[in-house]
Amino acid sequence: MSDLLEPAGQRTDRRLERQRSADDPNAITVRDVTRRFGDTVVLDGVSFDVAPGSFTAVTGPSGSGKTTLLHLLAALDHPDSGTIRVNGIDVVHLHQLTRYRRREIGLVFQLHNLVPRLTAEQNVAMALFDTGLGARQRKARAVDLLEQVGLANRVGAKPPTMSGGERQRVAVARALANGPRVILADEPTGSLDDDSAGSVLDLFEALRADEGVTVLAVSHDPRLNARADRLLRLADGRIAPVGGS
Amino acid sequence: MTFLGLIFHNVAARRLRAVLTGLAVAIGVMAVVALGTLTLSLKESATGILKVGNADFTVAQKHTDSLLNSLISTDDMAKVGKVEGVGRSIGALIELDTYDAGHPGVIQVGLDPDAQDPFGVVILQGRSYTAKSDDEVMLGYVLAQSIHKGVGDRLTIDGHTYRVTGTYRTNISFGNSTMMFPLPVLQGRYQAAGQVSLGFVKVAPGANKKAVAKAIDRAFPQLATVASESDYGRVDNTLVLISAANTGGGILAAVIAISGVLNTSLLSFFERVREFGVLRSIGWSRRRIIALVLGEAVVVSLAGAFVGLFLGWGAINLLQHQAQLRGVFHPVYDAGIFGRSLYFAFGVAFVGALYPAVRAAFLSPLEAMRRE
Ligand SMILES: Nc1ncnc2c1ncn2[C@@H]1O[C@H](COP(=O)(O)OP(=O)(O)OP(=O)(O)O)[C@@H](O)[C@H]1O
Ligand SMILES: [Mg+2]
Numbered sequence: 001m002s003d004l005l006e007p008a009g010q011r012t013d014r015r016l017e018r019q020r021s022a023d024d025p026n027a028i029t030v031r032d033v034t035r036r037f038g039d040t041v042v043l044d045g046v047s048f049d050v051a052p053g054s055f056t057a058v059t060g061p062s063g064s065g066k067t068t069l070l071h072l073l074a075a076l077d078h079p080d081s082g083t084i085r086v087n088g089i090d091v092v093h094l095h096q097l098t099r100y101r102r103r104e105i106g107l108v109f110q111l112h113n114l115v116p117r118l119t120a121e122q123n124v125a126m127a128l129f130d131t132g133l134g135a136r137q138r139k140a141r142a143v144d145l146l147e148q149v150g151l152a153n154r155v156g157a158k159p160p161t162m163s164g165g166e167r168q169r170v171a172v173a174r175a176l177a178n179g180p181r182v183i184l185a186d187e188p189t190g191s192l193d194d195d196s197a198g199s200v201l202d203l204f205e206a207l208r209a210d211e212g213v214t215v216l217a218v219s220h221d222p223r224l225n226a227r228a229d230r231l232l233r234l235a236d237g238r239i240a241p242v243g244g245s
Numbered sequence: 246m247t248f249l250g251l252i253f254h255n256v257a258a259r260r261l262r263a264v265l266t267g268l269a270v271a272i273g274v275m276a277v278v279a280l281g282t283l284t285l286s287l288k289e290s291a292t293g294i295l296k297v298g299n300a301d302f303t304v305a306q307k308h309t310d311s312l313l314n315s316l317i318s319t320d321d322m323a324k325v326g327k328v329e330g331v332g333r334s335i336g337a338l339i340e341l342d343t344y345d346a347g348h349p350g351v352i353q354v355g356l357d358p359d360a361q362d363p364f365g366v367v368i369l370q371g372r373s374y375t376a377k378s379d380d381e382v383m384l385g386y387v388l389a390q391s392i393h394k395g396v397g398d399r400l401t402i403d404g405h406t407y408r409v410t411g412t413y414r415t416n417i418s419f420g421n422s423t424m425m426f427p428l429p430v431l432q433g434r435y436q437a438a439g440q441v442s443l444g445f446v447k448v449a450p451g452a453n454k455k456a457v458a459k460a461i462d463r464a465f466p467q468l469a470t471v472a473s474e475s476d477y478g479r480v481d482n483t484l485v486l487i488s489a490a491n492t493g494g495g496i497l498a499a500v501i502a503i504s505g506v507l508n509t510s511l512l513s514f515f516e517r518v519r520e521f522g523v524l525r526s527i528g529w530s531r532r533r534i535i536a537l538v539l540g541e542a543v544v545v546s547l548a549g550a551f552v553g554l555f556l557g558w559g560a561i562n563l564l565q566h567q568a569q570l571r572g573v574f575h576p577v578y579d580a581g582i583f584g585r586s587l588y589f590a591f592g593v594a595f596v597g598a599l600y601p602a603v604r605a606a607f608l609s610p611l612e613a614m615r616r617e
Contacts, residue, residue: 076526076611102528113523113614117258122246127527135247174527 013103016089016096024088027052027182027214028073033082035068042068043079044237052181053212055204057225059242060234066218067110069234070186073216074107075100087181102130106175108185112167114159120146120170121155127177145173150199165196172203183207185217189224201227248533252540255513262509267549269505270593273498274553274586279560280498281585284491286577291484292474293417297365297445301454302472304334304444304461305481312481313341315442321465322444328461330452335360336441338431342403344392351388351402352423355431355441364415364445366425371396371411379430382407386414387421403434446470499593502549506542506597514538514601521605522613531606538605542598543591550590554583 028050035043042065050056060066071077072084075091084091087104094100101107114123124142133141146155149169159167168188175183183204189197201224207213217224225231231242246254256263294312295303304325306315322336338355356364358373374381384394389412394400398409407426414421432438448457458470469479478485514521521534561576 071611074526098525098528098530101526107526109523109614113519115520115523117254122251122254125246126524126529129248129533130528130530135250139246178528 013099016099020088024085029085031083033079035079041237046239048239050216052214054229055208055215056230057228058218058232058234059220064234066234067186070184070218074184103178106180106183108171108175108188110186112171114170116159119156119158123170124174124177127174145176149173149203165192182214187219188217189221197223252544256541256544263545266505266509266545270502270546270549271553273502274550274589275556275560276498277495277589278557278582280491280494281582282561282576284487285579287487288484289577290419296417300445301448302446302458302470304468304470307467307469310482316440319439325444330448330457332447332449335363335445337443339442340435344402354423354425355428356425357428366413366415369412374410374427376427380407381410383411383413383425384409385421385423386412502593503597506593510542510598510601514605518613518616521608522610525610534606535602538602539598542594546590546594550586554586
């Protein structure tokens, strides 16, 4: 596991570093975030912190805004108000969005979102462009990552020929490609059988334990929620710890 | 996988579409190559006449649409010969006629025997016709081969029969596809007594060519001097028309090829919206997305251009064997045409794929991924 997070040949990015504030101890800090779609208030003053190296699960009924929240954290969407900091970077006012997505976070989508034409290895390698690695190094790292997620024998397979669990693990490998400190996952186990779900969760567990990677997964999968350090529940636009006040 | 490898991979994934798009570009390049070579060659043929006998300039009748229709009186030619600074001036009558079905447009030149040498005519076989004979002809060696006639043979043109006294070559290539008669013979057959088509002037040693040409232009308002290709339009607008046809054809070819590329790029854009969204969300820059879409178009376009060069070359060969063009069209292959095809391919790819590329790059990743 140790080489999973070796920095992928990237130099530090000054413009991105300038946005990072040193005095935020949290991996993720969300304050009073509001997101509306027309008249529908999906997130209504959401606030929470996520400690570095923790595994947090966000649950909630369908349509409660879990995916919306994740998109905000990934800087794929903008809040109407509030602040979001990831790794100390103010995501709301950030201009280097591409760099942020490439270097700070790893995204695992609700649907695996792989390119069907490309092999597993090529799909993972797609995330390694613009990192300073040559084609061979990209390939080597992609193969490495696939081995780490238990797909050593599926490196040359294309997504249409893979099982749901295999695809989702390819997606996880791709999210890990640039050695992000934070993994954002949307229902990563929702469509998987117990074995596959177990292997993805083991992977998150290992990342957290060995590398101190922060994992935030949106899910109403009890299997996932059971493995998380902390469970947050999103409902009626608000977030609260499950069982807490 | 290198970025270029990815581009090839994506193109190969839609092979049939790539082939069809490449074909559109190939047809465009073929048109550009064929038309360009045809234009260049016809221009060379036409302006080659300016170089007859190393003349400094040609004199023709003003305001004719074609050099072949130019008429100058031999009196005027004699007066031109006396203009200050003129070293020597030769008049030649030029008439076009059908020899046989395979040679529908043979250029006949009427020229005095003693004007042959300054005209640049070199006798290869036999001898010249005599000034007074009315049944003698000489053949350019290319024409002689083409109509299978040699010294001593008889040939009939325009209802008259002549004996071949010799074959010749000239310093300009299309001159080798002409036939030559004593001047009065041709004047008689075409009711052009006392007239020639063109005058060829060589200035006296030390005289200023431009000044002499200007003096002639001033002294003979009905005549025009032609010293360069750019003067050519003063006496013949054929080149202007050919150039215009070339430009028009080129634009048409570009439009066809661009529509092909645009169509394909748009199709693949709509099919891959989701993919572009994913790539953006895993950290692809806009620039890289644009490079991907443009790159795919360039690869297809370049392959098409390569095929188009061969098609164009084939088309030129076909044209060359067209009876209507025989003797007039001597392909001049120009290295520039290769460069122009490359420009064409890049230009077509860029213009055709720019809009889809920019759209792909500026998609909102979320909206893109929401599409199925
Ligand atoms: N772009 C959008 N425009 C309008 N409404 C939207 C948009 N995105 C999300 N919504 C709405 O916001 C609400 C929350 O959606 P979201 O996808 O975040 O829910 P979710 O908690 O992830 O649900 P699920 O568990 O079903 O995935 C839904 O009512 C959805 O219709
Ligand atoms: Mg969702």
